[in-house]
Amino acid sequence: MKLIKDKVAKLSFVALLVTMTAAMFYTPTASAHGEKSQAAFMRMRTIHWFDLNWSKEEVAVNDTMSISGKFHVFEGWPETVDKPEVSFLNVGIPGPVFIRAGSWIGGQLVPRSVSLELGETYDFKVLLRARRPGEWHVHSMMNVQGGGPIIGPGKWVTITGSMSQFTNPLTTLTGDVIDLENYALDSILFWSGLWYAVGVAWLLYWVRRPLFIPRYLAVTSGKAASLISSGDKKVGLIFVVGTILCLGITMGTTNDKYPVTTPLQAGLMRGIKWIEIPAATVEVKVEDASYRVPGRAMQMSLVVTNNGDSPVRLGEFNTASVRFLDADVLEDESGYPDDLLAEEGLTVSDNSPLAPGETRSIEVTASDAAWEVYRLADLIYDPDSRFAGLLFFFDEDGNRQMVKVDAPLIPVFI
Ligand SMILES: [Cu+2]
Numbered sequence: 001m002k003l004i005k006d007k008v009a010k011l012s013f014v015a016l017l018v019t020m021t022a023a024m025f026y027t028p029t030a031s032a033h034g035e036k037s038q039a040a041f042m043r044m045r046t047i048h049w050f051d052l053n054w055s056k057e058e059v060a061v062n063d064t065m066s067i068s069g070k071f072h073v074f075e076g077w078p079e080t081v082d083k084p085e086v087s088f089l090n091v092g093i094p095g096p097v098f099i100r101a102g103s104w105i106g107g108q109l110v111p112r113s114v115s116l117e118l119g120e121t122y123d124f125k126v127l128l129r130a131r132r133p134g135e136w137h138v139h140s141m142m143n144v145q146g147g148g149p150i151i152g153p154g155k156w157v158t159i160t161g162s163m164s165q166f167t168n169p170l171t172t173l174t175g176d177v178i179d180l181e182n183y184a185l186d187s188i189l190f191w192s193g194l195w196y197a198v199g200v201a202w203l204l205y206w207v208r209r210p211l212f213i214p215r216y217l218a219v220t221s222g223k224a225a226s227l228i229s230s231g232d233k234k235v236g237l238i239f240v241v242g243t244i245l246c247l248g249i250t251m252g253t254t255n256d257k258y259p260v261t262t263p264l265q266a267g268l269m270r271g272i273k274w275i276e277i278p279a280a281t282v283e284v285k286v287e288d289a290s291y292r293v294p295g296r297a298m299q300m301s302l303v304v305t306n307n308g309d310s311p312v313r314l315g316e317f318n319t320a321s322v323r324f325l326d327a328d329v330l331e332d333e334s335g336y337p338d339d340l341l342a343e344e345g346l347t348v349s350d351n352s353p354l355a356p357g358e359t360r361s362i363e364v365t366a367s368d369a370a371w372e373v374y375r376l377a378d379l380i381y382d383p384d385s386r387f388a389g390l391l392f393f394f395d396e397d398g399n400r401q402m403v404k405v406d407a408p409l410i411p412v413f414i
Helices: 002-025 040-044 185-207 212-220 230-257 377-381
Strands: 047-054 058-060 064-073 087-092 098-105 121-130 134-144 148-160 169-171 177-179 282-292 297-306 312-319 322-325 346-348 359-367 386-395 400-408 410-412
Touching (some): 040 377, 047 134, 047 312, 047 386, 064 134, 087 121, 087 148, 185 230, 282 377, 282 386, 297 400, 312 359
Parallel strands (some): 058 148, 282 410
Antiparallel strands (some): 047 064, 064 121, 098 121, 134 148, 282 297, 297 359, 312 322, 312 386
16 A cells, blocks of 8 residues: 555655656747736836837848837836936847847947936837747836836737748857857757756656655654665765766866857946936926726826917827827837827817917826726736836927926726
């Protein structure tokens, strides 16, 4: 009876091991990245991405495309998220379907982390080279240490061709031309395989013993020492000595083979140039703001003062990459992703040009299914329900002014 139980326990353990191993190798194709499940306040109150441009919608393997635009680092950065003192400009794509050929902030190459200033606006560009054919959702993204990845808008991009054609040639500092795509792949496979085999052998050696309950009983009855025989100690020693010998010998041969190596470069770049934006001459005060759950609409009561010298109209409200436009003032011609664009989503009670010197109270409604689809409405269940975003005002000549809003949001359920 005991024997059978032991057998069952061992078999279950092996089955578990096999399942876990299989799970590690099971990588289903992911087409999106859970951008909708990122907390709404993270998307609304940290990095505001705007003027985004994806240079291509279809690109062949080995060809390049770029994502460029601007991002505003919000002053009202949430207390619960670390400040963007160590940030890395990235892209959100499902695995290495592109390689990043270069990224720039304020015209400066940023292969490393950068320090960003709250309240400033930066322009950026990421150059990508297509690697794996398919249809992929391509986002801009900022990785913030202590804050996680802050995702920007995503657009579907198709990569055509065949992955076998992909090459990633590179000249090393010692003058060798290598293809990074398969450089030293044999060594990588060999070492991964070797340590995997050693690990499995070690596990199997111990798994064939009585498992948890018998061991537990032996330990509690003070016979723990009897669980490890002198044979076990010898085997353990062979593993230790073997591992050290193997490392020592191969380290020598590897050093001979690659005499010059430099560590991966990782430092922090400060003093990244932001865009000098003249202070906005339009002043906006949020009197109150509410979100009507049944109507999927956010309503703001604003007091707008035009301190400039030309009449302005409100054209856009941008929050968490969703753009609500007043079609009378602004039409999108940049090919912005449809699901993030509410072309007629912005309704203004009186959007006639606001004359210089004039102050007006307006009711602004931003309504679109995106509130629910992009799960921004979840904001109302936060302990600190605040919304934030960018308002864009335009004068007759199309000059744009950006005004930030940041205010509590009160939900209305009826
Ligand atoms: Cu996505």
